[in-house]
Amino acid sequence: MPNQLMTNHISLNINGLDVKAPEGATILKAAQSAGIYIPTLCYCPGLTSEGTCRICLVKIEKKKKLHPACRTPVEEGMAVITDDSEIEQVRRVTLELLLSDHDFNCLLCPKSGTCRLQELVNRIGFDEKRLNRLNRVAKDLPVDTSNPFFDFNPNKCIQCGICVRTCREIVGVAAIDMGYRGYELKVSTFGDKPxxxxxxxxxxxxxxxxxxxxxIPKKIEYPTREVKTTCAYCGVGCGLYLGVRGDTIVKARGDCENPVNRGELCIRGRFGNKFIHSHDRLSSPLVRAYDPLERIAHGIDETSHPGKPLAAPLVKREGKFVEVNWDQAIKYVASTLVHYKGDQFAAISSAKCTNEENYLFQKFVRVVMETNNIDHCARL
Ligand code: SF4
Ligand code: SF4
Ligand code: SF4
Incomplete structure (x- = not known):
């Protein structure tokens, strides 16, 4: 019985090495799990493979043409060659064709150092004379800078389709697709709008x-260290790594190991971290105290700090905030709350609080304030 649940394994040979791979796996997967490198460009884990870039072509014994490793399933007894002079030559020409239609200016490219095309150029190389012959008139398509967080430069695009598949298969929005045909082919939104x-x-x-x-993100800063944490924006609680440089967060990336989001982030988790370093940020509660006598009764000082970041609780009087300490602020809130009970009171809780804090808050509202009028911002 347990055998029926087990995956069948296929035996094959890659570069003279006997390898086992689960039925349905591709040659690429089998090679990767055996520690054998096959170059790829349009392949992206977690997305369907389209085999458009042809960089991963390999030889299969007794078959005439080369096959894309990312799309070809393993077969029992298959013998695969991933690297010889003929394959190398085909890969080099394929790379030259990609480069001939690409704004190949690594010195000025913000992706330089982490670019996969650049990595392949270093690994596979190219023939300069042939590339010069292949080179087309440089594209001069307009860069879409309309998005506040990233730019799209079609002159750098190699039409791998990864972005299109990501938006369709992972995000489920399908905001972009391949538009036009032939040399005009490009990533486009519906109606080629910004x-x-x-x-x-x-x-x-x-x-x-x-x-x-x-x-490419609007602003690229390389972090000097990363901190593993949980996004505090909403109740989903996605796992992420915050890239830090000095005391400043310069990047956020999803944690692929986290079962909640498996590496994905939404706009807030990925780009919404500027508020952390904002001088306008409230780091303490604000209390409205209009009556000077009431303030004196609660021992509230009136030391105003215009234009400075808030470091302590404040009270508001006639449009101005006055700094107070936590004890004074809590005493003021408590002495005001005693005047309300039951349906006179309603509360809303925050996704930025921990589960424990939210539990305590609802307990306080139900037991002390004697009402079920409580909701949470994640439902709104
Ligand atoms: S913009 Fe999209 S299609 Fe173009 S290189 Fe980037 S991921 Fe590939
Ligand atoms: S930013 Fe998100 S929604 Fe917009 S095109 Fe990219 S994947 Fe799609
Ligand atoms: S705000 Fe976005 S990234 Fe953050 S936890 Fe919610 S869904 Fe995840």
Whole structure:
């Protein structure tokens, strides 16, 4: 009985090495799990493979043409060669064709150093004379800078389709697709409108996966360290890594190991961290205290700090905030709340609180304030 639940394994040979792979696996997967490198460009884990870039072509014994490793399933007794002079030559020409239609200026490209095309150039190389012959008139398509968080430079795009598949298969929005035909082929929104006029939700998932400098964040700063944490914006609680440089957060990326979001983030988790360092940020509660006598009764000082970041609780009087300490603020709130009970009172809780804090809050509202009038911002 347990055997029926087990996956069948296929035996094959890759580069003279006997390998086992689960039935239905591709040659690429089998090679990767055996530690054998096959170059890829349009392949992206978690997305369907389209085999458009042809960089992963391999030889299969007794078959005439080369096959894309990312799309070819393993077969029992298959013998695969992933690397010889003929395959290398085909890969080099394929790479030259990609480069001939690409704004190949690594020195000025913000992706330089993490670009997968650049990595392949270093691994596979190219023939300069042949590339010069293949080179087409440089594209000069307009860069879409409409999105507040990222730019799209079609002159750098290699039409791998990763962004299109990401938006369709992972995000489920399908804001972009391949538009036009032949040499005019390009990534396009519906009606070739700017990103901000499309249904794009600015999650940046496509930007995260673009292998070259075509979809690129507006501002790139490289972190010096990363901190593993949980996004505090909403109740989903996505796992993420915050990239820190000095005391400043410069990047956020999803935690692929986290079962909640498996590496994905929404616009808030990926791009919404500027508020953390804002001087306008409230870091303490605000209390309205209009009556000077009431303030004196609660021992509230009136030391105003215009223009400074808030570091302590404040009370508001005639449009101005006055700094107070936590004890004074809590005493003031408590002495005001005693005047209300039951349906006179309603409360709303925050997704930025922990589960424990939210539990305590609802307990307080139900037991102390004697009402079930409580809701949570995640439902609104
Ligand atoms: S930012 Fe998100 S919604 Fe917009 S195109 Fe990219 S993946 Fe699609
Ligand atoms: S924008 Fe990037 S991910 Fe999308 S097709 Fe072009 S190169 Fe590929
Ligand atoms: S705000 Fe977005 S990234 Fe953050 S926890 Fe919610 S869904 Fe995840």
């Amino acid at each position: 990103f901000t006029e499309s249904v794009c939700v600015s999650c940046g998932e496509c930007v995260e996966r673009c292998p070259v400098g075509a979809l």
